[in-house]
Amino acid sequence: MYVLGISCYYHDSSAALIKDGKVIAAAEEERFTRKKHDTTFPEHAVSYCLKHAGIRIDQVDHIGFYEKPLLKFERLLHQYIETFPKSWWTFCRTLPSWVNEKLRVPKTVRKKLGYKRDIFFIEHHMAHAASSFLTSPFNEAAILTVDGVGEWATTTYGHGKGNKIDLLKDIEFPHSLGLLYSAVTAHLGFKVNNDEYKVMGLAP
Secondary structure (H helix, E strand, O other), X not given: OEEEEEEOOOOOOEEEEEEOOEEEEEEEOHHHHOOOOOOOOOHHHHHHHHHHHOOOHHXXXXXXXXXXXXXXXXXXXXXXXXXXXXXXXXXXXXXXXXXXXXXXXXXXXXHHHOOOOOEEEOOHHHHXXXXXXXXXXXXXXXEEEXXXXXOOEEEEEEEEEOOEEEEEEEEEOOOOHHHHHHHHHHHOOOOOOOOHHHHHHHOO
8 A cells, every 4th residue: 555645835845655554755845946945846756756666646545645724724814813913914925825725735736646536634743643653663652742833733642552643632822832942043043944953953
């Protein structure tokens, strides 16, 4: 069984191909376009993964996307409404990318890849948990995910056993260690979603 994972429209677009539960190919789009942190749909990365495996797109059993765009859009709308009217221009700037790209993932996948089967949208922190636990050597483990923000969750903990993951509790936006770290990064004059690792390197 082949499963293709796709991530795009935020930062570092990428693709990964899994065969019978094992990652056999993965690549970031920036490696092919030479655009740092390329956010576009990862056509080249997908093509590389399929070529590496020696298969065609119609041999892929499932495609998984790294988040639920509608749920994330709900959170952003909530955020914009809460901070209106200060958020008006930010809302106007970001809306076109949502209407033209982020809410049209199934159409884009079918148009650019010619894929005709179902596409599965996985909650962002479940994607983090799965990519860590399911590729680990452990049959059972505690799971902790921490980042800026997914749809609503910013931190989750749970339990993995065999091929099953249960995320038991989460902390939701706006409470986020990751966003705090990004705020510190910006305060120090570095670029958010780009230079956080430089700040981590400076810390020691």
